Amino acid sequence: xxxxxxxxxxxxxxxxxxxxxxxxxxxxxxxxxxxxxxxxxxxxxxxxxxxxxxxxxxxxxxxxxxxxxxxxxxxxxxxxxxxxxxxxxxxxxxxxxxxxxxxxxxxxxxxxxxxxxxxxxxxxxxxxxxxxxxxxxxxxxxxxxxxxxxxxxxxxxxxxxxxxxxxxxxxxxxxxxxxxxxxxxxxxxxxxxxxxxxx
Amino acid sequence: xxxxxxxxxxxxxxxxxxxxxxxxxxxxxxxxxxxxxxxxxxxxxxxxxxxxxxxxxxxxxxxxxxxxxxxxxxxxxxxxxxxxxxxxxxxxxxxxxxxxxxxxxxxxxxxxxxxxxxxxxxxxxxxxxxxxxxxxxxxxxxxxxxxxxxxxxxxxxxxxxxxxxxxxxxxxxxxxxxxxxxxxxxxxxxxxxxxxxx
Numbered sequence: 001x002x003x004x005x006x007x008x009x010x011x012x013x014x015x016x017x018x019x020x021x022x023x024x025x026x027x028x029x030x031x032x033x034x035x036x037x038x039x040x041x042x043x044x045x046x047x048x049x050x051x052x053x054x055x056x057x058x059x060x061x062x063x064x065x066x067x068x069x070x071x072x073x074x075x076x077x078x079x080x081x082x083x084x085x086x087x088x089x090x091x092x093x094x095x096x097x098x099x100x101x102x103x104x105x106x107x108x109x110x111x112x113x114x115x116x117x118x119x120x121x122x123x124x125x126x127x128x129x130x131x132x133x134x135x136x137x138x139x140x141x142x143x144x145x146x147x148x149x150x151x152x153x154x155x156x157x158x159x160x161x162x163x164x165x166x167x168x169x170x171x172x173x174x175x176x177x178x179x180x181x182x183x184x185x186x187x188x189x190x191x192x193x194x195x196x197x198x199x
Numbered sequence: 200x201x202x203x204x205x206x207x208x209x210x211x212x213x214x215x216x217x218x219x220x221x222x223x224x225x226x227x228x229x230x231x232x233x234x235x236x237x238x239x240x241x242x243x244x245x246x247x248x249x250x251x252x253x254x255x256x257x258x259x260x261x262x263x264x265x266x267x268x269x270x271x272x273x274x275x276x277x278x279x280x281x282x283x284x285x286x287x288x289x290x291x292x293x294x295x296x297x298x299x300x301x302x303x304x305x306x307x308x309x310x311x312x313x314x315x316x317x318x319x320x321x322x323x324x325x326x327x328x329x330x331x332x333x334x335x336x337x338x339x340x341x342x343x344x345x346x347x348x349x350x351x352x353x354x355x356x357x358x359x360x361x362x363x364x365x366x367x368x369x370x371x372x373x374x375x376x377x378x379x380x381x382x383x384x385x386x387x388x389x390x391x392x393x394x395x396x397x
Contacts, residue, residue, distance in 0.1 A: 003274065004389050005354050006281030008335040009243035011235035011326040014255065019230050022256045026263040027223060116220055148213045150228075162220040184207030184327075 024069030095195050097178070100125025106195065108176060115163040117176075121149070122156045124194075127180070134181040136189060137164055138198065139171035146176070148185035175199045211276040218266045226263055233277055235326045237284040244288040244355050250295075254287045261287075277328070289357035331392060338388040346381035349374055 093108040104123025111117070119135065127133065132150040136143045146161050163173055175198035180191040214232070217225035237258050241251035261283055269279050339347060352358045352366065360378070364371045 003278035003282045004331075004335050004392055005339065005350075005385070006240045006278070006285055007236060007328060007332045008339045009236075009240045009355075011239040011329070011332065012242055012251075013326070014234050014238050014252070018252055018255065019227070019234070022230065022234075022259050023223075023227060025256050026226060026259040145209055145213055147217055148210050157224070159217060159224055160220040160222045162216050185209040185213055187209055 024066055027072055028065055028069040029072045093199055095197050097195050099194055117161045117163060119161060120156060120158045124151055126154050127151045130183050131180050132183050134179055134185050136177040137173050138175035138177055139164060139173050141171040143189055145185060150183055208275055215271060215276050232327050233280055236328060240281060240284050241288045245291055250291050254284060254291060257287045258284045292357060335389060338385055342381050342384060346377050349377045350381045353378060
């Protein structure tokens with residue numbers, strides 16, 4: 001219960017640049033040599049002294065973190081896409097859709113070994129401000145939410161999803177569906193259906 | 200102005216699934232959803248913008264690397280993240296105290312403690328979760344002054360029961376009793392949030 005107490009402090013809108021900095025840091029790979037490198041830099045700093053050395057250290061550190069973050073993101077995306085596309089147990093399902101008077105498609109790479117889906121949405125019309133696309137797993141025990149996807153811009157979206165269960169007694173995924181729901185998502189489909197497909 | 204939004208449990212579950220599947224876009228969405236609350240909480244505890252932003256970074260690193268440790272059966276994602284934010288903020292606060300570098304700043308901040316818990320400017324009401332904030336804030340405000348004081352010292356300043364007793368010059372047993380009663384009242388008042396669904 002006391003965990004909710006954090007919400008008693010008033011929220012503060014972060015500075016715009018904080019998001020990029022935080023995400024780059026979170027997604028950066030963990031490097032074993034960073035500690036010794038930092039120690040070496042500190043020793044150099046201590047020996048050499050001076051504001052110039054400190055500035056250089058900070059700048060190099062920031063740029064290194066940023067570069068590592070970008071490299072890690074590219075590698076992670078390459079790995080993910082490659083695993084899905086080239087995996088022997090991957091099925092490719094392409095579903096044409098029509099939203100807001102335009103034709104697009106939803107492509108699903110379903111990896112039955114790792115119980116993961118890679119979903120790419122192309123040509124979907126951007127959502128109204130209070131709406132979002134919601135993807136559903138059709139299972140033998142009903143519809144289960146897979147992802148809520150608020151789409152504000154007119155550009156493709158790629159996401160990785162974990163399939164429900166996979167163990168004995170868990171629901172079996174029979175297909176996929178997408179509907180337009182309130183921005184925060186719904187517990188079960190209630191809005192217009194974009195597609196409904198048994199796989 | 201955007202109308203106040205609730206923190207939907209369905210949205211939280213969806214984000215959690217995507218984070219567990221390694222979806223980096225989900226981390227960006229999570230940032231938009233909870234960073235204002237993490238920053239607000241860290242600022243409330245630390246009263247220092249730079250340190251609070253550092254805490255925001257620490258929290259997202261921990262969430263990204265250890266999302267598997269969150270047990271959805273024990274509660275929604277956001278309170279779990281806020282508990283990480285609180286712990287990280289208190290760690291930073293303790294480090295600061297230990298080093299005794301910013302004692303003057305801390306004193307000024309503590310003088311402002313009352314004002315800091317007041318609701319923020321109206322535009323913050325557009326941040327998702329604002330209605331929940333009002334309920335939690337109201338529950339805290341509804342406590343008696345003596346109960347609220349021990350909760351604030353315990354939760355937001357991370358003081359031990361003994362430290363609170365020394366600060367308020369109260370017997371240790373009295374502090375424990377006030378905290379227990381405050382927790383009972385808050386548990387009762389915020390029970391509906393546990394099963395909260397939009």
